[in-house]
Amino acid sequence: MSATDLLSRAAASVALHIDGHLSDWPDIPVTHAMRHALGGGKALRGALVLEGGRLHGMPERQAIWPAAGVEALHAYSLVHDDLPAMDDDDLRRGRPTVHVAWNEAxxxxxxDALQSLAFELVSDPRGAPTGEARSDLALSLARASGGRGMVLGQALDIAAETADSPLDLRQVEELQSAKTGALIVWAAEAGARMAGADPAPLSAYGTALGRAFQIADDLLDATGDAQAAGKRLRKDAEAGKATFVELLGIEGAKTRANALVQDAQDALAPYGPDADPLRALARFVIARNR
Amino acid sequence: MSATDLLSRAAASVALHIDGHLSDWPDIPVTHAMRHALGGGKALRGALVLEGGRLHGMPERQAIWPAAGVEALHAYSLVHDDLPAMDDDDLRRGRPTVHVAWNEAxxxxxxDALQSLAFELVSDPRGAPTGEARSDLALSLARASGGRGMVLGQALDIAAETADSPLDLRQVEELQSAKTGALIVWAAEAGARMAGADPAPLSAYGTALGRAFQIADDLLDATGDAQAAGKRLRKDAEAGKATFVELLGIEGAKTRANALVQDAQDALAPYGPDADPLRALARFVIARNR
Known part of the structure; x- marks a missing residue:
């Protein structure tokens, strides 16, 4: 299956699962805003969970729980990052951001409710088969998301905007590894965690994939098309932020992203050809236009 | 032990545990703001977890994990509720709110990081003894906190400010049961959940206690002293919100709160005199001045 087919199938499965899960939730603006924020994404993280789960014998009807969970966590981070007090963005996934379509409150x-939902989904007994595995998923997701993971990355990113000097390559890598890398690594590892298996190969894959993803994001921000991307571009240059493109040049960034995609594919060796869909996903992250 | 002793010991234990847990976290404003938000509270929810845990044979060194977790969850809700786009409060626990002391971002x-921290703490293997119990704690905490629990309550509270007509008694009860009740019930039940025991008696206790707590909060808002309370009072009357005091009158509200405290104490019958500290806590919630 091609990476785009894999992603569109994962996006459809996640959307169906979340629609079902939220179907009897209160009919109030917060619930509507949650559905809005959950829609329209690539579902890269959800696809990683489903594929990693498949490699470890987890049927989709079980792996869909943590897959939907990581998409809910990611959606929460976008809604808050887009707020006026943070990155102040009006457009996301080609649609108005939540505070524009509704309001800040x-x-x-x-x-907030999407973050709670993420932990609700990964902890559901219909997902990972043992309490140990579900608790391990929740603990690792909390660590990847919190003040030493994703939130730390966003805080460093905001601090960089007003810093006296731009970040160097090591600092940009540290920032991005926290801001987007930790959650991608979590998604890659989740299938192994569900099965109580060693997550090391998927962890190495996810680490390389996350780095390639972020370099691709910087290339997209510098050279991409805002309409295809569905969000505002050239933000980093306007904000005077150090990016991989600025630090490595466009060609240097492309070379590095390609090497990381090779690392990601190599890390899957223990799984043999069974992991070809994950290899295709790795190639996709540097070829995407959104 | 008196309720005030119980609370001050719980507050000290939670503070010590969280200080230790955060000791090697990044030295950035977000971490400092988390510590600020975690300090100075009554630790009612943490004390409920520790006492419920004690009744089910859980040593404090284990019960402290979910106790600190629920205090982190509660602290997150206060930080966000105080934001300008929400209740816009400057003072909390006698100190400046986080967005005043730092900034909105x-x-x-x-x-956000305090919410993640809550799930990290309840999922830690040094806390509840089995994966099943830790996963159950995380799932129930997510449900109590999210779009059908605490967040729903806050959303209904904000909506009530601009509604055409004030809420009736049933609607105020529904709002408060979601906004503050769900988390208090979770805290009361947590000790039983840790031990894999039936949480029903503690659930009944927590439900009655949560209702009494909210009526006491309304009485405090209407008749209390802002300096002792450490926060702005008379907010509800100014905002034209329906409260238990307005709907039942001051004497009616006191009578109802007393009846609920009796219900809470009666629910503890299966535990005999072992539950006397929880009975004292129930009496305390309607006698407190903050």
Whole structure:
């Protein structure tokens, strides 16, 4: 299966699962805003969970729980990052951001409830088969998301905007590894964690993939098309932020992203050809236009 | 032990545990803001977890994990509720709110990281003894906190401010049961969940206690002293919100709160005199001045 087919199938499965899960939730703006924020994404993280789960014998009807969970966590982070006090973005996934379509209070609450929803989904007994595995998923997701993971990355990113000097390559790598890398690594590892297996190969894959993803994001920000991307571009240059493109040059960034994609594919060796869909996903992350 | 002794010991234990847990976290404003938000509270929820845990044979060194977790969850909710787009409060626990002491972005991020921290703490293997119990704690905490629990309550509370007509008694009860009740019930039940025991008696206790707590909060808001309370009072009357005091009158509210405290104490019958500290806590919630 091609990476785009894999992603569109994962996006459809996640959307169906979340629609079902939220179907009897209160009919109030916060719930509507949660659904809005959950829609329209690539579902890269969800696809990683489903594929990693498949490699470890987890049927999709079980792996869909943590897959939907990581998409809810990611959606919360976008809703809050887009707030006026943070990155102040109006457009996301080609649609108005939550605080534009509703208001700031609704965006704060919808993001908060999406974070709770993420932990609800990964902890559901219909997902990972043992309490140990579900608890391990929740603990690792909390660490990847919190003040030493994703939130740390966003805080460093905001601090960089007003710093006296731009970040160097090591600092940009540290920032990005926290801001987007930790959650991608979590998604890659989740299938192994569900099965109580060693997550090391998927962890190495996810680490390389996450780095390639972020370099591709910087290339997209510098050279991409805002309409295809569905969000505002050239933000980093306008904000005077150090990016991989600025630090490595466009060609240097492309070379490095390609090498990381090779690392990601190599890390899957223990799984043999069974992991070809994950290899295709790795190639996709540097070829995407959104 | 008196309720005030119980609470001050719980507050000290939670503070010590969280200080230790955060000791090697990044030295950035978000971490400092998290510590600020975690300090100075009554630790009612943490004390409920520790006492419920004690009744089920859980040593404090284990019960402290979910006790600190629920205090982190509660702290996150206060930081976000105080934001300008929400209740816009400057003072909390007698100190400046996070967005006043730092800024809005830091308050949003610190709240987000406190929510992640809550799930990290309840999922830690040094806490509840089995994976099943830890996963059950995380799932029930996510449900109590999210879009059908605490966030729903806050959303209904904000909606009530601009509604055409004030809420009736049933609607106020529904709002408060979601906004503050769900988390208090979770805290009361947590000790039984840790031990894999039936949480029903503690659930009944927590439900009655949560209702009494909210009526006491309304009485405090209407008749209390802002300096002792450490936060702005008379907010509800100014906002034209329906409260238990307005709907039942001051004497009616006191009578109802007393009846609920009796219910809470009666629910503890299966535990005999071992539950006397929880009975004292129930009496305390309607006698407190903050």
């Amino acid at each position: 609704t965006a704060i609450l919808a993001g | 830091t308050a949003i991020l610190a709240g």
